[in-house]
Amino acid sequence: CNPREAIMSHTPFLIVASVAALFATSSAAVAQSATSDNAHVIIVKLVVKPGSTPYTFEPSSVNAVRGDTVRFIDEEAVPHDVHFTSHPGGTKLGSVTVGPYLTNKGQTYDVVIDDRFAAGKYNFVCDPHDLLGMHGVLTVGERTVATNAIK
Numbered sequence: 001c002n003p004r005e006a007i008m009s010h011t012p013f014l015i016v017a018s019v020a021a022l023f024a025t026s027s028a029a030v031a032q033s034a035t036s037d038n039a040h041v042i043i044v045k046l047v048v049k050p051g052s053t054p055y056t057f058e059p060s061s062v063n064a065v066r067g068d069t070v071r072f073i074d075e076e077a078v079p080h081d082v083h084f085t086s087h088p089g090g091t092k093l094g095s096v097t098v099g100p101y102l103t104n105k106g107q108t109y110d111v112v113i114d115d116r117f118a119a120g121k122y123n124f125v126c127d128p129h130d131l132l133g134m135h136g137v138l139t140v141g142e143r144t145v146a147t148n149a150i151k
Contacts (some may be wrong), residue, residue: 039067044136046072046080046102047127056130057136064113067145072109074102080126080134082109088120098127113140
């Protein structure tokens with residue numbers, strides 16, 4: 001087979017594959033840009049420290065809006081979970097009400113603030129350490145859109 005003929009016979013496939021790869025890369029970049037421009041990852045560490053309240057969420061109070069992710073990180077090899085004990089009316093947390101146990105240092109649990117979360121205050125605890133004061137508050141607000149007023 002002539003090398004020129006071999007290249008020409010594969011050209012349609014190469015063009016289609018190249019266009020598909022370019023489209024996939026462009027789509028991923030646009031999706032990443034759209035989410036990264038609006039959403040934030042809020043870190044909450046589950047820690048053990050000396051003091052009157054040894055088991056804590058740091059910070060124990062966080063603010064979020066729809067699209068944000070609250071990432072709970074186990075900073076110790078101590079079992080922790082996240083249990084939302086109270087929330088505003090109209091909330092449908094479902095399986096997010098009680099998260100999985102985090103048992104390894106560095107293990108994470110992400111809660112995406114989406115349509116399940118109505119605006120308002122959410123109290124949460126770590127079930128194994130509730131009686132030891134491991135409590136937190138998540139306040140979900142409405143996302144504001146910046147606009148430029150024309151005068």
